[in-house]
Amino acid sequence: MAAASMKLRLVSPVTTVFEGETVGIVAPAWDGQVGVLPGHAPMITLLGGGALFVELPSGGTEEFFVNRGVLKVEDDEVVILTEYADREAPADFQTSQAWLDPAELEDVSTPGNPLV
Amino acid sequence: MSKTREFKRRIRSVDNTRQITRTMEMVATSKLKRCSDRVYAARPYGAALEEIVRALYDPELAGRFPLMRRPDEIGTVAILLLTANRGLAGAFNVNLIRKAREVLDESRAQGRHVELHVVGKKGISFFRFQGEEMASRDTSLTDYPSPEDAERLVSGLQERFETGELDQVYVVGSRFNSPLSTPPEAREILPIRPPEGERTPPENYLLSPSGDLILARLLPLYIRNQVFQALLETAAAEQGARRVAMKNATDNASEMLDELKLSYNRVRQAQITQEIAEIVGGAAAFE
Numbered sequence: 001m002a003a004a005s006m007k008l009r010l011v012s013p014v015t016t017v018f019e020g021e022t023v024g025i026v027a028p029a030w031d032g033q034v035g036v037l038p039g040h041a042p043m044i045t046l047l048g049g050g051a052l053f054v055e056l057p058s059g060g061t062e063e064f065f066v067n068r069g070v071l072k073v074e075d076d077e078v079v080i081l082t083e084y085a086d087r088e089a090p091a092d093f094q095t096s097q098a099w100l101d102p103a104e105l106e107d108v109s110t111p112g113n114p115l116v
Numbered sequence: 117m118s119k120t121r122e123f124k125r126r127i128r129s130v131d132n133t134r135q136i137t138r139t140m141e142m143v144a145t146s147k148l149k150r151c152s153d154r155v156y157a158a159r160p161y162g163a164a165l166e167e168i169v170r171a172l173y174d175p176e177l178a179g180r181f182p183l184m185r186r187p188d189e190i191g192t193v194a195i196l197l198l199t200a201n202r203g204l205a206g207a208f209n210v211n212l213i214r215k216a217r218e219v220l221d222e223s224r225a226q227g228r229h230v231e232l233h234v235v236g237k238k239g240i241s242f243f244r245f246q247g248e249e250m251a252s253r254d255t256s257l258t259d260y261p262s263p264e265d266a267e268r269l270v271s272g273l274q275e276r277f278e279t280g281e282l283d284q285v286y287v288v289g290s291r292f293n294s295p296l297s298t299p300p301e302a303r304e305i306l307p308i309r310p311p312e313g314e315r316t317p318p319e320n321y322l323l324s325p326s327g328d329l330i331l332a333r334l335l336p337l338y339i340r341n342q343v344f345q346a347l348l349e350t351a352a353a354e355q356g357a358r359r360v361a362m363k364n365a366t367d368n369a370s371e372m373l374d375e376l377k378l379s380y381n382r383v384r385q386a387q388i389t390q391e392i393a394e395i396v397g398g399a400a401a402f403e
Contacts, residue, residue: 011164013263013344015157030325043322044168046330070330072168074321079164083263083337 005057006038006076010064010085017064017085024055025078027071034071042074047082049089065089120387123380130376134369140204141362144355147259148295151352154260155292158348162341169338171321172331173310180328182278183335184308190283192231193223194251194273195302196343198289198350199236201255206364208290208357209238212350215300216288231282235269259351266344270305274339277306289346290353296360298353305342308335 008025010018025036028050036043049067056062067090069082084090179185197216199209216232216239223230231251234240240253252272257265276282285306290298323330 009160009164011161013158013161013341014154016160041322042320043324044172044330045322045324046333070168070334072171072321074171079167081161081164081168 004038006036006040006073006078008054008078008080010052010054010066010080010082012082012085018054018062021057022054022078023057026051026053027080028052028066029071036071036073036078038076040073040076044070044072046070047080049084052080052085063087119383120380123376123383127373127376127380130369130373134366134373137362137365137369141359141366144359144362148352148355148359151259151348151355152292152295155345155348155352158345162345165334165338165341169331169334170310172323172327172334174327175310181308181331181335182280183274183306183339184310186307187280187283190226190228192229192282193219193284193286194231194233194276194282195219195223196233196269196273196285196287197235197239198287198346199234199239199242200350200354201237201257203238204361205354205358206361208354208361209236209242211300212288212290213239213242215302219286219288219302228284233269233273257347257351259355261344261347261351263340263344266340266347269347270340270343274306274336282306287343287346289350292349292352292356295352295356298349298356303342303346305339308338 005021005023006025008018008020008022009016023038027034027036028048030046030048033050034045047066047069050065052064052066054062054064065084065086065088066080066082067084069080071081072079195216197212199212203209220230220232232243232248233252233254234243234250235254235257237255240250240255243250254269273282273285277285284304286302287305288300288302291301292298
């Protein structure tokens with residue numbers, strides 16, 4: 001059932017950094033890495049900062065650095081919205097823990113959310 | 117003799133002016149290209165952000181986010197007016213100021229308190245001249261504004277909206293439809309309007325960490341992006357307006373130059389004719 005590839009759009013506020021087909025993604029979610037393969041269930045998750053790996057249908061892997069943002073998967077279309085996206089980390093990079101307040105995260109309680 | 121010299125002087129002066137306006141036209145043309153590229157490049161982010169906010173938005177959630185609160189009675193309105201730091205751009209600045217004035221007068225007519233935040237020297241000097249009080253002034257923007265600029269401009273307003281000090285926030289800037297169509301526009305950025313269109317209920321998604329936590333991070337980005345978009349479009353519109361204004365100025369100078377040259381030659385010829393007539397007359401007197 002799952003398609004062999006997915007569409008990926010990686011956008012930052014100033015530009016579209018990557019747009020094209022991919023067969024798999026490993027992204028830095030807020031709480032650890034998340035992998036997305038074709039046929040993934042619809043999902044929306046916050047991103048932290050770190051490396052984003054995009055596997056190309058041709059076999060290679062593209063590597064980006066993203067910092068803060070959100071990832072959405074639906075119908076084999078992945079949208080990654082990020083504050084910063086480039087081939088390398090900025091020189092003054094610090095982990096973006098401040099983006100998520102730990103106190104707030106403790107009372108995450110959405111009933112029926114299998115990820116919590 | 118003095119008449120031709122006078123014409124020569126004017127021709128030189130108009131020619132110099134034309135050279136300057138032509139250069140400004142070319143500078144504006146190349147900046148316009150870069151600015152409009154930036155406008156187009158930034159649009160996918162806005163579209164993607166809207167798509168995700170729409171997917172997450174739930175009417176029930178609206179009440180829980182201070183950024184989406186719709187006050188029953190609007191007490192204080194903030195207007196963020198974007199203008200240019202430089203003139204010589206035709207009616208560009210005037211149009212924006214007029215639009216801001218409209219919103220200002222309309223809100224005042226409804227008995228609301230209005231505070232004015234002005235970006236750009238042109239807007240500032242206009243409202244200073246009018247004796248209007250400005251809550252903040254900013255002249256630090258370049259021709260290529262960044263998301264950080266937008267953040268800096270809007271973060272204070274956003275906080276004050278959340279605490280209830282402000283009830284409505286407008287951004288007055290240009291909409292960049294095309295290089296030739298850039299009408300001024302007042303966009304209501306706060307309270308946030310939920311994106312329209314069909315949406316999948318948020319329960320259909322795996323959400324991590326949770327719907328409202330994600331939304332709480334995205335809504336400020338949504339506001340900032342609207343301001344950023346307005347900054348980009350206004351910057352591009354400024355270059356477009358300047359290019360048109362300078363093109364007109366160059367054309368007018370060329371036309372003026374043609375006329376002056378014609379008059380100059382006429383005077384010169386008249387002078388020669390007169391001199392010949394004098395010589396002939398003088399020679400005739402000897403015969």
